[in-house]
Every structure is written in structure tokens, then in C-alpha cells.
Amino acid sequence: MIQPTVPANAPSATDPSAPVQSLQGRRLAFIGLGVMGYPMAGHLQRAGATVTVYNRTAAKAEAWVADYGGRSAPTPGGAAMGAEIAFVCVGNDDDVRSVVYGERGVLAGLTAGALLIDHTTASAELASELAAKAHAQGIGFLDAPVSGGQAGAINGKLTAMTGGSAADFERGQAVMAMYSKEIRRMGEAGAGQLTKMVNQICIAGILQGLSEGISFAMKAGLDVEQVVGVISQGAAQSWQMNNRAHTMAKGEFNFGFAVDWMRKDLGIALEKAKALQTPLPLTALVDQFYGDVQRLGGGRNDTSSLIRRLT
Secondary structure, three states: OOOOOOOOOOOOOOOOOOOOOOOOOOEEEEEOOOOOHHHHHHHHHHOOOEEEEEOOOHHHHHHHHHHHOOEEOOOHHHHHOOOOEEEEOOOOHHHHHHHHOOOOOHHHHOOOOOEEEEOOOOOHHHHHHHHHHHHHOOOEEEEOOEEOHHHHHHOOOEEEEEEOOHHHHHHHHHHHOOOEEEEEEEEOOOHHHHHHHHHHHHHHHHHHHHHHHHHHHHHOOOOHHHHHHHHOOOOOOOHHHHHHHHHHHHOOOOOOOEHHHHHHHHHHHHHHHHHHOOOOHHHHHHHHHHHHHHHOOOOOOEHHHHHHHOO
């Protein structure tokens, strides 16, 4: 099982000089132990909190407890019972509703005064809906989709784009800092999800350009390592170039965030753009290209596999 490192801002609970960011004595719940949620919940437990987890596949929750300690519960509501903050990190809008609502859901387990933080990349409409449901029970809410991929989650270096009230943000910020390098409030509920849409739109365009550039270099007989080494020092530089260009040239596509999930995210962005009457022609095209990758059997490849269409 992947073991995350403890980020610099998440000191050991046994350290007598630990700053106020230590979560010693805090009771938290984490719902969803996928490639992101598993290490994120681990950072919270290692920072001193008592974390109760729930995962649809119970064996995954049991493995998490074996790795980190803490507890597991058979239902989302059971995990949330007694928690001051409950985190959700699942797949899509329907998945969020399935773990948050109902007599076994997170909201049934939380009490007034608690805080619900949704890290799922979902729609802005769902964020507004969740905020209304939570506030009706006296529970705070933040939509806080993250960026940084599996490596960012493991190393505690995620970026959290957050929507919600200033008061709820203040309550949640220090706890999210256990696995985040950047946490920013973007506005009221839904603003975090809208910002994540911008993030995915930009990534899609960058990866298509990078795919075309690397493919061109290879077919022109250039040394890709040399090409990337020089152009990454100029205006073409990007995170994707620094971290994925070399593996793209080697045909290695096993680095976390999958094409299937990217298409889900781009679908959310395209649907919102249609409602806003804002054209996204490049995003729509790249979404179709990712469909080609899926048809090639690459749905579980990471997003840099976009180059497969060209090589």
C-alpha cells in the first residue's frame, strides 16, 4: 500500500514542539479512499487526529486502518457520527449524493456545528445544493476540489480551490493544510468547483499542445530529452512538460489521474459552459480526443496518454 510522507506543515503528534497545526484530539471523518482520499485521510491521522473512514469497498477501509490506525465504519453516517469535520472524496455528483444523503448518509451522522468538506470534483450546482442541505441542519459546508494528482496527495502538496463562507473556510483551512500546499477561498459555495473547471480546461489544452510538440520532435528525429531540456527553460515551460514530457516520449502512462476521470471533469465544464453561453472549442475537441484514447483501451491511462493518438 502506498505510504504518504508527512508534509512539512503536518508535524508528528508526538513532537512536543508541534505548532498549532497539529490535529491532536480532533475527531474527523473521511469518506472515500481512492487514489486521492487514501493518502489524504492518512495525513490527517498522522497529524494527530482520530479519523474514522468509510469506503464502499470495506476491505479498502480495513487496509487503511491497518496502515494508519484510526477506525472504519460500515456506513458514511456511522463514520461521520461525532466528527467535527467530515470530508468526502468520491467520483461524481451521484456518488456524492449516495454517501451524503439518506438515513445512513453523512448528514445523518453529523450534528449542528459540524463542517462538511467535499473534495470531489463535481458540479457547481451540486455544491450549492449541498450547502443548502447542510445549512438547514446547522452544518457548515465547503466545496474544495483539489489539484495535484496522486503524487500531490501522497506528498501533501495538493492545491484546494474552495467555495463557501469565510467563517467555514477559516474552520477548515488549517485542517486541509495537512495535505495541501495552497488553499484559497474563491467565493461562496460552488466557486471552488467553477475554479476546478478552469483548471481542467487549461490542463486539457496544455496536454494537447505538449502531445503534438513531442510527437513532432520524435518524427523529426530530434532528441526529446534535449528538446524538452531547452524549451522548458523558456516560455513553453509548464508543470505538465516538467513532469510528463519524458514519460510521454517513452509511452509510460501510469501516473494517477485517469482519462476516464478527465472526461468526466471536462463533461462538467462543457455542460456549464453551455449554460453560460461561453464557447470552449478547444476543450470540446480535446474531450473528443480523450474519447479516442478510451477507444484505444486507454481509459485507465493517465491524462498524458493523449499522445497515443499521434504516435
